[in-house]
Structures are given as structure tokens and as C-alpha cells.
Amino acid sequence: xxEREAGGPASGQPGQIxxxxxxxxxxxxxSPRLVELLxxxxxxxAEDTRRLxxxxxxxxxxxxxxxxxxxxxxxxxxxxxxxxxxxxxxTLVMVTDAGxxxxxxxxxxxxxxxxxxxxxxxxxxxxxxxxTALALSGLPTDRFTFEGFLPRKQGERAARLAELAAExxxxxxxxxxxxxxxxxxxxxxxxxxxxxxxxxxELTKLHExxxxxxxRELLEWAEAGDVRGEIAVVVAGxxxxxxxxxxxxxxxxxxxxxxxxxxxxxxAAVAADARISKRELYSAVLAxxxxxVS
Numbered sequence: 001x002x003e004r005e006a007g008g009p010a011s012g013q014p015g016q017i018x019x020x021x022x023x024x025x026x027x028x029x030x031s032p033r034l035v036e037l038l039x040x041x042x043x044x045x046a047e048d049t050r051r052l053x054x055x056x057x058x059x060x061x062x063x064x065x066x067x068x069x070x071x072x073x074x075x076x077x078x079x080x081x082x083x084x085x086x087x088x089x090x091t092l093v094m095v096t097d098a099g100x101x102x103x104x105x106x107x108x109x110x111x112x113x114x115x116x117x118x119x120x121x122x123x124x125x126x127x128x129x130x131x132t133a134l135a136l137s138g139l140p141t142d143r144f145t146f147e148g149f150l151p152r153k154q155g156e157r158a159a160r161l162a163e164l165a166a167e168x169x170x171x172x173x174x175x176x177x178x179x180x181x182x183x184x185x186x187x188x189x190x191x192x193x194x195x196x197x198x199x200x201x202e203l204t205k206l207h208e209x210x211x212x213x214x215x216r217e218l219l220e221w222a223e224a225g226d227v228r229g230e231i232a233v234v235v236a237g238x239x240x241x242x243x244x245x246x247x248x249x250x251x252x253x254x255x256x257x258x259x260x261x262x263x264x265x266x267x268a269a270v271a272a273d274a275r276i277s278k279r280e281l282y283s284a285v286l287a288x289x290x291x292x293v294s
Contacts, residue, residue, distance in 0.1 A: 015042065015090040017114050019107060021126020024098040024230075025204035027058045033124045038063050042090035045070040045082055047106050051097050070094070075109045083113050098230075099129055104148045104174060129203055130172050133232035136210050137170070137198035140236070144170040150183060157183070161190035168237040177201075177227040184219040187235065191215060196236040202229035244276050246284035253285050 020037055023029040038044065038056065042065050046052035049069050056062060070078055086092050094101045094110060100123070101107030114121045130146050147164070150173060151157045164171060175183045180199070187195065193216035201209045207229065211218060215235075249270050256266035267285060271278040 013089050014119055015086045015088070015092065016120040016122060017086055017110065018091065018093045019101045019111070019121070019123040020093050020095050021100045021124060021128070022055060022095050022098055023204070024127045024129045024132070025202065025208075027055070029127045029204060030055075030059055031124060031126060034126060035059055035061060037091075037093050037124060038095075040091075041065040041093040043068060043082070043085055043092040045092060045094045045110070047071045047096040047101075052095060055095075065093075070110070071106050075106055079109045079113050082110060083117060083119065086114070086119050087117065098127075100126060103128075103130070104146075127204065129174070129200075129230070129232050132203050133198070133200040133234050134170065134172055136200055136203075137234035138212050139170045139196060139198060139234055141170065143168075143237075144172060146172045149174050149176075150186070152179070154182075154186070157186050158190060161186055165190055166238050168240070170237050171235045173233045173235070175231045175233055177229060177231055180227050180231055180233075181219065181222040183233065184215060184222050187215045187233075188219050191235065191238075193219075198234045200232040200234065201227070203232065205229070244274050246276055246281040247288075249274050249276065249281060250285050250288045253281065 018037060018041070020034050021031075022034065038059070039061050041063065044052065044063055044065050044067050046067060046069060048071065049067055052067065068078070068082065070082065082092060094107050096105040096107065099105065102111055111121055134141055134144055145167065150160055173183070184197075184199075187197065194214045196213070197215050197218055198210055198212045199218050199222070201207075201211075211221060252270045252274075253263070253266045256269060257263055261269070263285070264282070267278055267282045271281045274281075
């Protein structure tokens with residue numbers, strides 16, 4: 001039996017990093033591959049070691065590997081040390097409190113460093129709060145964008161939403177329960193009260209709840225009660241703008257003509273600005289004049 005088979009790193013051969021998705025609520029969603037890796041990995045890097053020990057307990061397993069804390073406050077200082085362990089031959093499993101590492105969770109720095117060093121990075125897929133919320137929202141799922149947490153400061157949050165106001169894709173956000181009402185209030189102001197949305201709370205857990213409706217209705221619900229649990233908010237993309245009609249720009253042409261422009265010049269200028277057909281606009285102007293005469 002060689003050193004690797006005995007559970008230790010293989011001398012001289014680089015190991016690998018495995019990003020392992022963990023349950024977002026229901027522990028029974030843990031995959032068999034996750035269970036096997038937690039039992040056999042040389043190193044387990046965990047966002048919260050206490051949460052990891054609780055997960056191991058719920059799964060009824062133990063790990064023989066070294067457990068190292070790795071979170072947003074020590075990513076910068078510990079990434080190099082973790083990478084050294086992998087370069088020395090260790091299989092390192094990265095887990096966060098819930099869901100997939102590196103997605104709105106620690107892990108990106110480690111992946112970035114591993115890619116630069118030519119180290120193998122793979123993943124064990126698991127439950128995703130983003131995809132679960134999107135699927136349950138009742139909103140279009142063919143194109144979407146994940147926006148994570150909005151800025152906490154009111155001005156910065158409003159500026160971010162202003163950038164997203166015209167976004168056509170369905171948007172998925174995360175939010176803390178005590179800030180949900182403020183977020184929905186900002187959505188009401190930035191996207192309008194009638195924009196469709198869904199608040200997904202405690203996904204896969206005992207008290208899972210999905211509320212769907214216009215932003216204003218969801219805001220009223222959030223303001224009326226004591227919202228608890230982990231929250232994902234899914235928001236419909238901006239509606240498609242009505243196409244420009246030549247008839248809508250006849251007055252613009254007439255205004256330029258009144259100022260001294262020739263009809264064809266006025267039609268060309270307005271059509272270019274509105275990005276519509278010159279021929280169709282010219283016909284609309286003539287038709288409007290004919291109606292006026294008759």
C-alpha cells in the first residue's frame with residue numbers, strides 16, 4: 001500500500017482542489033460523493049468549522065483529514081498555505097456554510113490561485129439557492145443574472161438598481177431578513193411597484209415559503225411581519241419597450257418643417273434619430289396631411 005492509499009498525500013505529485021456543494025437547508029440533499037469526499041479528503045477547508053462539524057454529525061460520518069478554517073476574513077492570508085498543501089499532493093475539499101463555494105461565498109481566491117499555478121480544480125455539484133429560487137419563482141428562467149447582495153447604503157443601493165432598471169433578464173438577489181423591507185422599498189422606487197417578483201424564504205427547510213406578486217405587495221408583506229430565515233429574491237426583467245411607430249413622430253417632422261426645413265430633410269433627420277424607416281415616416285406624414293385636408 002502506497003502513501004496515497006494509506007490516506008496521506010502522494011510524494012512529488014500535485015493533488016487537487018474539490019469545490020463541494022453542501023445542502024442549503026435539508027441535510028438529506030447531501031450527495032453520496034460529498035459524503036465520500038468529506039470522509040477521505042486529506043484537507044477540508046471550511047468557511048465555518050463549527051458548521052462543518054454539525055454537518056458531519058448530521059450525516060453520521062467523521063473525517064480523517066485536517067480541518068482548516070477558510071473564510072472571507074482570512075482568505076488573503078491562508079490561500080498560499082492551502083495551495084502549498086495541494087502542490088505537495090493533498091486532496092483539498094472546500095466547503096462553505098451552504099451551497100457552492102466561490103459563488104457569493106469564500107473560494108474564489110483559492111480557485112484563482114490554483115488556476116494560475118496549474119493545479120487541478122474540480123467540483124462536486126450540490127444544491128443551489130440561486131437555481132432553486134429561480135425555478136420556484138414562476139418567472140422566466142431561460143435567461144437570468146445573479147446579482148448577489150445589493151449594497152447596504154441607501155445611495156449605493158439606489159445607484160445599483162438604476163443600472164439594473166433596464167435589465168431584460170430575470171434577476172436573482174440574496175438579502176438578509178432584517179434588510180428585506182428596505183430592499184423591496186428600493187425595488188419599488190427603482191423598478192416600479194408593478195414589477196413581478198418572488199421572495200423565497202428558507203428553501204428546502206421545514207418552513208420553506210415562496211411569495212409571488214408585484215413588488216409593492218411583497219413590500220407590504222415584509223413591512224407587516226417579522227421576516228426570518230435565509231432569503232433569495234427573484235425579480236422579473238424589464239418589459240420589452242413598445243416598438244417605435246412612424247405615426248408617433250409625425251409631429252416632430254411638422255415641427256422641423258415649421259422651422260424652415262424641407263419635408264424630405266425633416267423626415268430624414270427624425271427617422272435617423274428615432275431609428276425608423278424614412279419611407280414609412282414620409283408616408284405617415286402625407287397620410288396625416290391628407291386626413292387634415294379631408
